[in-house]
Every structure is written in C-alpha cells, then in structure tokens.
Amino acid sequence: MRTLRPLLSSLVTLCVIASNLSAQSASSGHPLMDAERERRIDELLARMTVAEKVGQLNQYSNTFDLTGPPPDDGEAGRRYERIREGRVGSMLNVTGAEATRSAQQLAVEGSRLGIPLLFGLDVIHGYRTMFPIPLAETASWDLEAIRASARVAAREAAAAGIQWTFAPMVDIGRDARWGRVMEGAGEDPYLGSLVAAARVRGFQGDDLADLSSIAATAKHFAGYGFAEAGREYNTVDVGTATLWNTILPPFQAAVGAGVASVMNGFNVLDGIPVTASAYLQRDVLKGDWGFPGFVVSDWQSILEMTTHGVAEDPAAAARLALSAGSDMDMESDAYRAHLERLIESGAVDEALLDDAVRRVLRVKFALGLFDDPYRYSDPEREADLLLSPEHLALARDVARKSIVLLKNQDRLLPLPPEGRSIAVIGALAADKDAPLGSWRAQAIPNSAVSLLEGVEAAVGAGTTVSYAEGYKLGIGQRSFIQDLALDAEDRSGFAEAVRVAAGADVVVMALGEEAFQSGEARSVADLTLKGQQEALLREVLAVNPNVVVVLMNGRPLAIPWVAEHAPAIVEAWHLGSEAGHAIAEVLFGAHNPSGKLPVSFPRVTGQVPIYYNHFNTGRPVDPGTVFWSHYTDAPNEPLYPFGYGLSYTTFSYSNVRADRSEVSPDGQVTISVDVRNTGDRSGSDVAQLYIRDVVGSRARPVRELKGFERVELDPGEATTVHFTVRAQDLAFYTARGVWDVEPGEFVAFVGGDSTATERTSFHVR
Ligand code: BGC
Numbered sequence: 001m002r003t004l005r006p007l008l009s010s011l012v013t014l015c016v017i018a019s020n021l022s023a024q025s026a027s028s029g030h031p032l033m034d035a036e037r038e039r040r041i042d043e044l045l046a047r048m049t050v051a052e053k054v055g056q057l058n059q060y061s062n063t064f065d066l067t068g069p070p071p072d073d074g075e076a077g078r079r080y081e082r083i084r085e086g087r088v089g090s091m092l093n094v095t096g097a098e099a100t101r102s103a104q105q106l107a108v109e110g111s112r113l114g115i116p117l118l119f120g121l122d123v124i125h126g127y128r129t130m131f132p133i134p135l136a137e138t139a140s141w142d143l144e145a146i147r148a149s150a151r152v153a154a155r156e157a158a159a160a161g162i163q164w165t166f167a168p169m170v171d172i173g174r175d176a177r178w179g180r181v182m183e184g185a186g187e188d189p190y191l192g193s194l195v196a197a198a199r200v201r202g203f204q205g206d207d208l209a210d211l212s213s214i215a216a217t218a219k220h221f222a223g224y225g226f227a228e229a230g231r232e233y234n235t236v237d238v239g240t241a242t243l244w245n246t247i248l249p250p251f252q253a254a255v256g257a258g259v260a261s262v263m264n265g266f267n268v269l270d271g272i273p274v275t276a277s278a279y280l281q282r283d284v285l286k287g288d289w290g291f292p293g294f295v296v297s298d299w300q301s302i303l304e305m306t307t308h309g310v311a312e313d314p315a316a317a318a319r320l321a322l323s324a325g326s327d328m329d330m331e332s333d334a335y336r337a338h339l340e341r342l343i344e345s346g347a348v349d350e351a352l353l354d355d356a357v358r359r360v361l362r363v364k365f366a367l368g369l370f371d372d373p374y375r376y377s378d379p380e381r382e383a384d385l386l387l388s389p390e391h392l393a394l395a396r397d398v399a400r401k402s403i404v405l406l407k408n409q410d411r412l413l414p415l416p417p418e419g420r421s422i423a424v425i426g427a428l429a430a431d432k433d434a435p436l437g438s439w440r441a442q443a444i445p446n447s448a449v450s451l452l453e454g455v456e457a458a459v460g461a462g463t464t465v466s467y468a469e470g471y472k473l474g475i476g477q478r479s480f481i482q483d484l485a486l487d488a489e490d491r492s493g494f495a496e497a498v499r500v501a502a503g504a505d506v507v508v509m510a511l512g513e514e515a516f517q518s519g520e521a522r523s524v525a526d527l528t529l530k531g532q533q534e535a536l537l538r539e540v541l542a543v544n545p546n547v548v549v550v551l552m553n554g555r556p557l558a559i560p561w562v563a564e565h566a567p568a569i570v571e572a573w574h575l576g577s578e579a580g581h582a583i584a585e586v587l588f589g590a591h592n593p594s595g596k597l598p599v600s601f602p603r604v605t606g607q608v609p610i611y612y613n614h615f616n617t618g619r620p621v622d623p624g625t626v627f628w629s630h631y632t633d634a635p636n637e638p639l640y641p642f643g644y645g646l647s648y649t650t651f652s653y654s655n656v657r658a659d660r661s662e663v664s665p666d667g668q669v670t671i672s673v674d675v676r677n678t679g680d681r682s683g684s685d686v687a688q689l690y691i692r693d694v695v696g697s698r699a700r701p702v703r704e705l706k707g708f709e710r711v712e713l714d715p716g717e718a719t720t721v722h723f724t725v726r727a728q729d730l731a732f733y734t735a736r737g738v739w740d741v742e743p744g745e746f747v748a749f750v751g752g753d754s755t756a757t758e759r760t761s762f763h764v765r
Contacts, residue, residue: 150202
C-alpha cells in the first residue's frame with residue numbers, strides 16, 4: 001500500500017487540477033475571484049514553507065485569555081506560541097473587538113509572514129441582538145426580512161472582530177426529533193434554497209470587503225439532517241434521489257449566492273464520513289459547481305474518522321480529509337500534527353495543500369484582511385452597534401412576522417387591550433432566557449422581553465395582568481453543554497395557577513421548550529410536551545375555557561390534545577430579544593398574524609419523518625381492507641401541514657388556470673389564481689404554488705412547492721397572483737442520473753397551504 005500511495009496521490013492531484021480548471025471557468029464572476037488577488041496569492045504561496053501553508057489550514061478554538069499575559073504552560077501555551085509561529089490560520093470562539101485585536105496582533109506581528117488570522121463564530125440568528133431562530137424566521141416566508149436579519153447579525157459581529165460565521169445551516173430537516181431542526185429552514189428544498197441564498201446575501205452583503213459584511217458558511221455538507229431515528233451524529237443512509245433532489249439544492253443555491261465557505265459534517269453518508277467524501281467536496285462542490293471558496297471541517301470531524309473506523313490513526317484521517325477536499329481542520333489538530341510529514345513522504349501531494357491554502361487566502365484577501373488586519377476589531381463601532389435601537393426594532397419586526405396562528409376557535413383572538421383581566425400562566429411566560437433560543441452567539445443571558453413583560457406593556461390601564469408559574473422549568477436549562485434534567489413530577493405550582501386562571505377573563509398560557517431543549521445534541525425520542533405542562537393545561541381549562549396557548553419551541557411538537565382542547569394556539573417559537581413585544585402585538589391584534597409553517601407538525605412522534613412532499617407509495621388510499629400504506633393506530637396526516645397558518649381574516653382561492661396547456665423544455669408557463677380577502681380585517685396571506693410531476697423516470701413527490709407570493713388585501717378586496725414557472729424549474733435528478741425536465745403531465749395546485757386543492761394542469765413536450 002505504501003508504494004502505491006504516491007501514485008494514488010498523483011491521481012488525486014490530477015483530478016484536483018481538472019476540477020480547478022472547471023471551477024475557474026464556472027466561478028469567474030464569483031465575488032471571491034479576482035485576477036489581481038490571485039496574483040498576490042501566487043506570490044505569497046511562493047514564499048511560504050510547507051509548515052506555514054499547513055498553518056493556514058489549522059483552526060483552533062479559543063482556550064485562553066487573549067488579552068492577558070501569554071499562558072506559560074500546557075496546551076494553552078503551545079497554542080499561543082503556534083499563532084506566533086504562523087501555524088494557525090483561523091480561530092473560533094474569540095469574540096469582541098479587544099480579544100480579536102490581541103490575537104490578530106500575535107499572528108500579524110509575531111509570525112514570519114504576518115498572515116492575518118480569520119476569526120469565525122456561530123453567528124446563527126444574531127450576534128448580540130437576537131433574532132428568531134432560523135426555523136422561526138423561515139415561517140415569515142419573507143426573504144427580505146430574512147436577508148435583513150442576517151445583515152444585522154453580520155454588522156454586529158463584524159464590529160466585534162468576527163469576519164466569518166458558520167451559518168447558514170442549510171440542512172433540510174424532516175425529522176423533528178433531531179434538535180437542529182431549529183437551526184435550518186425546515187423540510188422543503190425549494191423554500192430552503194431561497195432562504196439559504198437570502199441568508200448568504202445578508203451575511204456577505206454586496207461586497208465582502210465592506211465592514212458590515214462577514215463570510216458565510218453553508219453547512220453541513222451533506223446529509224447531516226437525515227440522521228437515522230433523528231439521533232444526533234447518527235448514520236445517514238439516503239439514496240441519490242434524496243441527495244440530489246432534497247439535500248443538495250440549498251447548498252447549490254448558497255454557492256450560487258456566492259457563499260465563501262462550506263462546512264462538512266460529522267455524519268457518514270453511504271458509509272463514507274462526509275469529511276472524507278471526495279465525491280461531494282471535489283467532484284460536486286468544487287468541480288461541477290465551481291465553488292472557489294474553502295471547506296472547513298466540522299468540529300474534530302477529521303479526528304472522528306478514527307472512531308468511525310475509516311482511518312487507523314489521526315495521520316490517516318488527515319490524509320483522507322485533505323485528499324477529499326476538506327481544506328481547513330477545525331480543532332482536530334490533525335493537519336498541523338501530520339500534514340507536513342505526509343507531504344514529505346509523498347503520501348499527500350503538495351499541490352493539494354496549495355489548492356487548499358489558496359482557497360483560504362482567497363477569503364482572507366476578499367475580506368480585506370491583508371489591507372488592514374485589524375479593520376474588524378473596532379471597540380467604538382462595537383459599542384455603537386450592538387443592541388442598537390435600530391437593530392432591536394428590526395428584531396421585533398422579524399419576530400412578529402415569524403409568528404404562526406395555529407388555531408383561533410370562535411375568534412378568541414385578538415384580545416381587546418382594554419377592560420379585561422388576563423392570567424398569564426406558565427414558567428416559560430416569565431422566562432427571559434428561553435426566547436433567546438439555542439445558538440445565541442453573544443446574547444446576554446436573560447435579556448429577552450418575556451411574554452409576561454410583553455403583555456404587561458401592551459395592555460391599557462383598565463386591564464389587570466396576573467401571573468403564576470404553574471409548572472417548573474428544567475434544571476440546568478441555561479446550559480449549552482449539559483443535558484437537561486427535567487423536573488418531571490413537581491406540581492407544587494398548580495393550585496396557585498388554577499386559582500389565578502379561574503379569576504381571570506382570559507388565560508394566556510406558555511407551553512413548549514426552553515432554549516437548550518433544541519439545538520445541537522438535543523435529539524428527543526418523544527415530541528410531546530415535557531414535564532407537567534399538559535397536565536397543568538388540563539386543570540386550567542377545567543376552570544377557564546378561554547385559554548390562548550402560546551407555544552415557545554425550537555422544533556415541531558406533537559400536541560394533539562392541546563390542538564383539540566385549547567381554543568387558540570399561537571406558535572411563537574424562540575423569537576429572540578424582542579419576543580414578548582412581538583407576541584403581544586399578535587395577541588392584541590396590533591399585528592395580524594401571517595406566518596406559515598416551514599415544517600409539518602406530527603400528531604404523534606411515530607409519524608416522523610413526516611413531510612408534505614413525500615412519494616405516493618403503491619397503495620396510498622384505503623381499499624376497504626387493511627392492506628394500504630397507513631398506521632393502524634394514528635392517521636397519516638400531520639396535525640398541521642407544511643405551509644399552514646391562519647390570520648384574523650380569511651382568504652379564498654379560486655380560478656386556478658395556466659396560460660397554456662403545452663410548454664417546451666426551454667419555455668415557461670404562467671399559473672394564475674384569484675385571491676380574495678373574505679373576512680372583515682385587512683391581512684396578508686402567502687399564496688403557494690405546488691406542482692406534481694405525474695409520471696417520471698423516478699417516483700416523484702405527490703407535490704412540490706414551486707413558488708409563493710405574499711398578498712396583502714383589505715376586507716372584500718381581491719387580486720390575481722401570477723406564478724411564472726420555467727419548464728427547467730421542474731427538472732429533477734432523473735433515473736439517468738442527470739438533472740433534467742422530463743416530458744409529460746404536470747398538475748398545479750394553488751392555495752394557502754400544502755393541502756391546496758384548487759388545480760389546473762399542463763404538459764411539458
Ligand atoms: C457544529 C457546527 C459548529 C461548530 C463550531 C459543531 O459542533 O456541528 O455547526 O459550527 O461546532 O461551533
């Protein structure tokens with residue numbers, strides 16, 4: 001094997017060179033590509049030793065106080081020295097203008113070539129000003145709001161010395177057991193692709209060198225969201241159709257939007273750890289898609305290849321990862337420790353190393369770090385921008401747009417702001433931390449406007465608001481790194497909550513999850529409400545039927561009893577810094593809710609993965625016997641479908657029509673629908689177009705989202721919405737293994753959610 005290695009590595013190199021050539025042609029015009037910059041990179045590369053090159057690919061997390069005296073012992077001391085030796089290219093988790101400046105000084109003034117460090121952080125839904133978690137934000141179906149939220153996150157992070165975020169996470173999430181569904185855009189690849197591109201544009205702006213822009217990362221490439229049984233870090237085993245039609249489109253959209261980096265993942269895909277997947281990273285991403293940026297590994301995902309059992313030791317893991325196109329090593333220390341020797345021995349070709357370093361340097365140049373390495377670390381800008389009134393106002397706007405009204409029996413909502421007594425019940429209602437959500441960057445703990453505060457601020461003098469805790473929150477709920485120990489038995493607060501509820505005209509009751517009940521490593525096997533929450537709701541409903549349930553959660557929950565018995569349900573997710581104010585706007589009607597679910601809500605956990613764009617199966621309908629595709633103990637349908645969300649008014653959809661019955665493969669068709677506000681309030685709805693490809697060379701989903709548009713209508717007002725669909729938008733990964741549109745019949749459905757029945761059809765020739 002040893003003698004074969006140089007030969008193999010030369011073959012790999014040839015492939016890299018070939019993929020680079022195609023990448024260069026495909027990526028001309030990409031924001032990272034610039035002839036003068038490439039020339040400067042050539043010059044720099046020529047001056048670098050192998051050790052210095054390897055250094056650019058090494059990323060450490062912050063482990064010591066960067067603003068104090070140098071640590072003099074142990075690993076911290078070694079890392080400090082390595083920055084000065086030019087053996088570190090990037091750091092994560094160094095935050096704040098002061099600390100980033102100090103670390104930068106070590107690299108720029110201490111190392112031989114003075115190459116600046118790149119500072120990365122998980123800026124997922126805000127830096128200090130918290131926006132709704134990404135899943136919630138997607139419920140706005142408002143791409144401009146989503147872009148603007150990422151823009152603010154970038155502006156704040158950039159002022160605090162961060163030049164690079166590990167976001168957006170563009171993994172499709174069909175399984176709510178997986179805790180990271182909170183971090184993505186839900187279950188749909190079309191919506192997910194648009195959101196991915198909007199987030200990349202938000203973080204990166206028009207120009208990466210702009211001081212309010214940071215480099216974005218599309219992650220986790222690829223398949224991480226399809227972990228078996230929803231268990232974190234678990235095996236992923238999907239076929240090529242799912243990979244290409246469902247998982248990859250949002251990544252391709254992010255690349256199309258100019259994303260500067262891509263992160264691979266912890267998972268295996270078809271038995272290969274994606275960190276070692278040359279197919280994904282070299283052939284698809286850098287080859288076919290012409291991606292000119294760099295790939296960063298996930299946290300120690302290179303080292304974890306030894307526990308996956310595909311590398312005998314860290315050196316082998318380093319060889320596999322670099323050969324496969326993982327450019328930067330996050331925290332494994334495997335590149336730093338082994339690459340130099342692997343290159344000397346010929347096991348890894350230096351051309352691969354050069355390619356990886358070039359990609360990292362490209363991003364550093366594009367961010368302007370070679371012009372001024374300290375430009376991002378600006379204490380004054382940091383003090384001015386973080387939590388600025390303008391940022392908080394935008395956070396509130398995005399939060400209100402993200403709220404989804406799930407139920408409103410007998411128009412219990414909106415509540416009149418005057419002349420009532422309101423009981424606010426549930427520990428989550430007074431909690432100022434839960435709304436900040438998981439992955440909260442530099443949010444100040446307990447800094448969100450709570451639901452209780454929001455209600456108190458919104459009511460007039462004639463309304464009394466009383467509060468009771470009712471159920472207990474979990475122990476350890478503030479911790480990002482510990483498991484939660486839920487206080488499952490404690491009902492000591494029930495009597496007081498029931499008393500307060502009984503004495504009020506209306507009850508607003510918060511149910512759901514704390515901040516860290518979802519997020520990384522927060523998989524659950526049971527999607528029902530934890531602890532005593534539902535038990536308390538039963539007792540409260542027994543004394544007061546006017547209960548508005550406000551859900552605060554990072555994932556879809558299975559709440560069939562709540563859905564049946566609570567007269568009103570507001571899905572308020574984890575909405576960020578301004579959560580309470582935004583929810584109060586909806587409760588009291590200052591804002592007419594308009595969000596739509598980006599994920600299906602199951603009735604029972606056993607239904608997951610559940611998603612609207614599934615295949616038909618050979619036996620989709622009840623033939624009157626038991627032999628059809630169903631559960632014997634639960635319906636097939638979700639509790640709330642994808643795209644669903646109510647308003648304080650109502651809308652009708654009619655007269656769906658196509659402007660032609662035949663479309664050529666390079667042509668387009670316009671689908672139109674008349675939408676009317678049939679209620680008595682102004683409001684907005686998201687008109688959604690779904691298309692079914694009736695016969696394909698592979699089984700095709702029962703329907704797929706292909707367009708949406710928000711309409712705002714006054715009572716009685718009507719409008720016509722036109723969706724233009726190019727035949728090419730109907731392309732998919734066919735049985736021939738190519739991306740193509742196949743001829744045949746297509747049925748279009750338009751309506752206010754994914755169960756829309758108004759339809760028309762057309763043919764692609
Ligand atoms: C996560 C990544 C994240 C990284 C750095 C990992 O555990 O999977 O998404 O960017 O940590 O914090």
